[in-house]
Amino acid sequence: MRRNVILLSAVAVSTLAAIVSFAQVQGGNARAADVTFLGQPVTSEQIARGKEIYAENCASCHGANLEGQPNWKRRLENGRMPAPPHDESGHTWHHSDQDLFAITKLGVGGVVPGYESDMLAFGEILSDEEIAAALAFIKSTWPERQRDVQARITASDGDGS
Amino acid sequence: MKDTDMTTTPEYSARLSRRAFLGALAAGAGLIGLPFSLRAAPGASGPAIAFDGEALILAEGALSRSEGAGGWIDLSAPAGGGILSLATHPGRPGRIVAGLTSGGVAVSEDGGNNWEARSQGLPAATVTAVTVAAAEPDAIYAAIRGDGLWQSEDAGESWAFAMDRPWLADAERDLTALASVDLATGMGGIWIYAGTELGLTRVPDCFCRWQDVQPGDAMDALVSGKPAQMEAPLPAGEAINALVSAASLPTRLYAALPSGIWESQDAGVVWSQKSNTRALAIAVHPTNADHVVAITGDGLARSRDGGANWTALARA
Numbered sequence: 001m002r003r004n005v006i007l008l009s010a011v012a013v014s015t016l017a018a019i020v021s022f023a024q025v026q027g028g029n030a031r032a033a034d035v036t037f038l039g040q041p042v043t044s045e046q047i048a049r050g051k052e053i054y055a056e057n058c059a060s061c062h063g064a065n066l067e068g069q070p071n072w073k074r075r076l077e078n079g080r081m082p083a084p085p086h087d088e089s090g091h092t093w094h095h096s097d098q099d100l101f102a103i104t105k106l107g108v109g110g111v112v113p114g115y116e117s118d119m120l121a122f123g124e125i126l127s128d129e130e131i132a133a134a135l136a137f138i139k140s141t142w143p144e145r146q147r148d149v150q151a152r153i154t155a156s157d158g159d160g161s
Numbered sequence: 162m163k164d165t166d167m168t169t170t171p172e173y174s175a176r177l178s179r180r181a182f183l184g185a186l187a188a189g190a191g192l193i194g195l196p197f198s199l200r201a202a203p204g205a206s207g208p209a210i211a212f213d214g215e216a217l218i219l220a221e222g223a224l225s226r227s228e229g230a231g232g233w234i235d236l237s238a239p240a241g242g243g244i245l246s247l248a249t250h251p252g253r254p255g256r257i258v259a260g261l262t263s264g265g266v267a268v269s270e271d272g273g274n275n276w277e278a279r280s281q282g283l284p285a286a287t288v289t290a291v292t293v294a295a296a297e298p299d300a301i302y303a304a305i306r307g308d309g310l311w312q313s314e315d316a317g318e319s320w321a322f323a324m325d326r327p328w329l330a331d332a333e334r335d336l337t338a339l340a341s342v343d344l345a346t347g348m349g350g351i352w353i354y355a356g357t358e359l360g361l362t363r364v365p366d367c368f369c370r371w372q373d374v375q376p377g378d379a380m381d382a383l384v385s386g387k388p389a390q391m392e393a394p395l396p397a398g399e400a401i402n403a404l405v406s407a408a409s410l411p412t413r414l415y416a417a418l419p420s421g422i423w424e425s426q427d428a429g430v431v432w433s434q435k436s437n438t439r440a441l442a443i444a445v446h447p448t449n450a451d452h453v454v455a456i457t458g459d460g461l462a463r464s465r466d467g468g469a470n471w472t473a474l475a476r477a
Contacts, residue, residue, distance in 0.1 A: 073309075073368075075325040075333060081370070094348040094367035115370070153349050 030140045030147060038097045042136040050137030053130050057122065062086050066141060080116055086138045093146040096157035097135070104131050206243025206262060208441040208456040209403075213249050217444070218257055218273050220244040221456060226273050233476060239267030239276035246339075248291045251408050251447040252298035258317065260288030266303055268317050279317030284308050290336050294366070295343035295408060296351055304336035304355070310364075327355070327362045327371035334358055338404035341366075343411040344428055347377075354429065356401025356416065361394075361429060374429040393431040396420055403442045407450035415453055415468065417443040422455055424468045435468030 032044040055064070061083035062068055068085030075081055084090045092100065102111050105128070107121035122131055139147065207220035217227045224238040238244065242263025249257055257269040265280030266288055287306040294300035299316045302323070312323040326333040338356030346352055346365035354363045354374070362371045374394075395401070395416060403417035406428075414425040416432070417440035423432045439458035446452035451467040454474065461474040 073322055073325060075328065079328045079331070079333070081325070084369075091348075091367040091369045094350070094365065094369060096347075112370070112372070149349050153347070157347065 030142065030144075032140070034144075034147065035136055035140045036151070037132050037136045037139065038101065042140075046133045047137050047140045049130075050133035050135070050140075053126065053134040054137050057126065058086075058134060061118070066090075066138065078116075080118055083118070086141075088142055088146045092138065093142055093150040094153065096150075096154040098154070098157050100135050101128075101131060104135065206245070209244050209247040209259075210442045210444045210454060210456055210461075211247035211249045211257065212444050212446050212454075213257060213272055214251075214254050214447065216272065217454060218247055218249070219456075219461070220247060220259070221461075224273065236273045237276070239269075239278070241265065241267070241278065245288060246290045246403075247444075248293045248301070248339075249447075250293040250295075250298040253293070253316075256298075256316070258291050258293060258301055260291040260303055262287050264288065264305075266291060266301070266313075266317050279313070280320070281318065282320040283311055290339040290355070292339035292341045292353070294351075295341040295406070295411065302339055302341070302353060304339055306335050310336065310339075310353075310355075310368075324364060324368040324371075327357060327364075329357060329359050329362070338401045338416075340404040340406045340414070342406040342414070342428060343408070352428075354404055354406065354414070356404045358400045359398050360396075361401060361404075361416070363429070376427075376430050393433065395423055395432050402440060405443055405445045407445045408447045410450035413445070413450040413467075415443050415445055415455075417441055417455060417457075422453075422457070422468055435464070436462075436471060438462075 032042055032047055035042040035047065063085060066086040068090055069082035072082040072084050084092065086092045095103070103119070105121065105123035108117035108119045109115050110121055126134070139150070142150070207222065209220040211218050213226075215229060219225050219227070219233070220238070220243075224236040224244065225233040226236055227233045239259055239261065242261040242265070244259045245262050246260040247257060255270055255272045257273045259267045259269075259276070261267060264285040264287060265278055265283055267276045268279045269276045283303065284305055286308055288303050289306050290304040292302050294302065297314070299314065301313045301317055303311045303313070303320070305311060309322060309326050310324040311320045313320045326335060328334075334357040336355045336357060340354045342352040342354050342363075344352055346367075348365045348367050348369070350366040352363050353366055354361065361374055363374050364371050395418065399418050399420060401416055401418055405415050407413040412426060412428045414429050416423045419439050420434070421437040422435045422440045422443065424435050425432045436457070440455050441458070442456040444454050451465060453464045453468055455462050459473070461476060462471045463474045464471045
């Protein structure tokens with residue numbers, strides 16, 4: 001009897017954890033099962049971790065709600081562009097997974113020679129797994145249409161899915 | 162065509178000054194007593210030219226239309242200001258889009274006979290270039306002097322800011338020409354090529370960033386991590402007065418420059434000079450990429466062989 005109670009409690013805790021994890025993912029529109037990154041399935045735990053990483057490293061420029069900096073289409077005085085939104089109103093979903101990973105790891109200047117940007121090279125700050133998790137979180141926030149388009153772009157870019 | 166030895170920048174500046182002067186005159190006339198309307202208005206300043214099917218629409222001093230052998234017919238220009246650029250789309254015969262010196266865009270749906278202002282939301286500044294999206298005939302782009310690139314998805318009924326001007330040589334540069342090029346960017350859309358006072362640039366139609374023209378798509382540019390060596394680019398630092406991509410063969414580009422008419426067969430990687438007469442505006446036939454008409458320093462000229470040979474086109 002006592003063993004059954006323990007088992008039931010364990011199941012209840014696991015279920016609750018899953019619900020909490022799923023709720024955390026609901027910064028976005030997608031279930032973890034709908035999100036892949038570089039061709040690999042993404043778990044709800046990765047997305048939840050990505051949300052934390054995003055809040056700690058990305059939100060200060062790209063916005064707590066992925067909305068980007070104000071007036072982000074207008075160039076700054078120094079000629080650089082403000083941080084764009086990562087939600088469906090921006091152009092992040094027009095980039096392949098490979099592209100997003102490279103830009104995040106190397107910075108925009110790392111993949112576009114001579115391009116001046118305030119974007120850091122996060123390869124010096126985050127591990128590859130952490131970068132992937134943050135990008136998986138961002139992808140999880142996109143509506144289905146944007147996710148479908150981005151999946152096609154990733155597939156056509158090779159090695160993405 | 163006759164050769165000329167004209168320097169680039171002074172000619173361009175002179176042309177801009179003339180345009181600005183004509184624009185100011187037209188705007189002044191509007192302020193005195195002619196609100197933007199559908200009535201006949203001050204003449205089109207140009208120079209600008211576009212095909213509408215087999216017909217040509219020409220804005221050079223006045224606005225006129227030629228159906229071919231029948232000669233030229235004068236049209237009523239849109240009110241409010243002279244025309245700086247014209248654009249059409251094979252999928253919308255009869256629709257002519259005009260960018261105006263006084264600001265705003267005018268659209269004709271009947272081959273240029275009647276015009277309607279479609280400028281809702283656009284800043285009140287000179288529209289230096291217009292183009293119609295090759296893959297979406299109701300999508301129009303307009304370049305606004307001192308501002309940037311604007312986009313309409315409903316044939317000009319409403320407009321939204323799309324992209325700031327390109328940053329070249331430590332400053333933002335106005336767009337002097339626009340061409341929608343129906344080639345995949347690798348980012349889910351097609352390209353918008355643009356001319357500036359310093360040369361050619363392009364942006365994917367998701368508007369992520371202005372970038373140099375190089376082989377391949379936007380993804381290739383990122384993968385390579387370094388700019389491609391261009392074996393035959395357009396002359397460095399020279400202004401581009403007009404730019405077109407053939408609807409029937411999008412890799413075929415023609416550019417009108419102070420140094421002459423230039424042609425590319427590979428979407429702007431390799432260019433060859435087809436004329437060294439100062440070129441002000443250019444148009445390419447919607448179904449024949451070899452059929453080109455240009456406004457040059459020597460007048461109107463036509464080539465039916467991709468720019469190899471030119472003949473003067475009568476205006477009478």
